[in-house]
Amino acid sequence: EVQLVESGGGLVQPGGSLTLSCVVSGFTFSSANMDWVRQAPGKGLEWVSSVNPGGDNTRYAASVRGRFTISRDNAKNTLYLQMNSLRPEDTAIYYCKRSFYDGRGQGTQVTVSS
Numbered sequence: 001e002v003q004l005v006e007s008g009g010g011l012v013q014p015g016g017s018l019t020l021s022c023v024v025s026g027f028t029f030s031s032a033n034m035d036w037v038r039q040a041p042g043k044g045l046e047w048v049s050s051v052n053p054g055g056d057n058t059r060y061a062a063s064v065r066g067r068f069t070i071s072r073d074n075a076k077n078t079l080y081l082q083m084n085s086l087r088p089e090d091t092a093i094y095y096c097k098r099s100f101y102d103g104r105g106q107g108t109q110v111t112v113s114s
Helices: none
Strands: 003-007 010-012 018-025 034-039 045-051 058-060 068-073 078-083 092-098 108-112
Touching (some): 018 034, 018 108, 034 068, 034 078, 045 092, 058 068
Parallel strands (some): 010 108
Antiparallel strands (some): 003 018, 045 058, 068 078, 092 108
């Protein structure tokens, strides 16, 4: 059974930072391309970032490039998203997922507000 468990969200002031984690089981994490996606209130799912199995090839949406960093620890089956300089428009539920697959975890809420 595939499981993706996100954590690390919370309430943060504009300009603040958070690091999200996603622990994966049920497939060979070290061989999988992985994504972070998000869903803001009343909006559709938005792709945020992707990373290749080795962790040395990353891509970012224009809206987060330069502020967010995706990384992974294959020994721990864990995906990360370091988020800096957070803005109110980053408020969303963040999900991790395997690239090209639909399944995702329960998500973690990120709220950026003063």
